[in-house]
Amino acid sequence: SAVISQKPSRDICQRGTSLTIQCQVDSQVTMMFWYRQQPGQSLTLIATANQGSEATYESGFVIDKFPISRPNLTFSTLTVSNMSPEDSSIYLCSVEGEGKNIQYFGAGTRLSVL
């Protein structure tokens, strides 16, 4: 399985600011994904981060609010822009190697917006 590191593990931010979350994997992976887990809820996919191309966003999520970078096969960032208290959630990165058919998750970033 892949070892996934997310930074920061938690943060408290003021409304109107932005936070960039990093996801680092210990091996090259084809697919990287970003999920959101709102308090007491299940996980929802935000977008698929494609290396060398634009991220693919799910319905209800837009690039202006959640810009994503994927500069290489081991790293991705998710930015939560112009935050409001409704953005308080756990944000999780997951990865899947080509042909592996298994996704592995990072520990998540717990974000609180005041």
Added chain:
Amino acid sequence: DAKTTQPTSMDCAEGRAANLPCNHSTISGNEYVYWYRQIHSQGPQYIIHGLKNNETNEMASLIITEDRKSSTLILPHATLRDTAVYYCIVRRGGLIQGAQKLVFGQGTRLTINP
């Protein structure tokens, strides 16, 4: 992707086998059954997956009915550390664009009691 139905919660005594059911009556021929669990405040952990044959690994066994419309995850000797939310997910295999995303339902909250 096919929808899954799981009981909201279950209890099991420590040391006994925990059997978690999942219904996926609309599953199609190229869809796999995946199980993940999420221990409080952690990222989801992959447990096991299968297509139509029963599968076993060091964590659990997966029993899929012959018609593939339901499955059961078995934790053979549950411990207190197995207390978590367990997610049954149906997902297409292969490298089809969009096939890799995991759609999480509400899962089953399993409580292991001493």
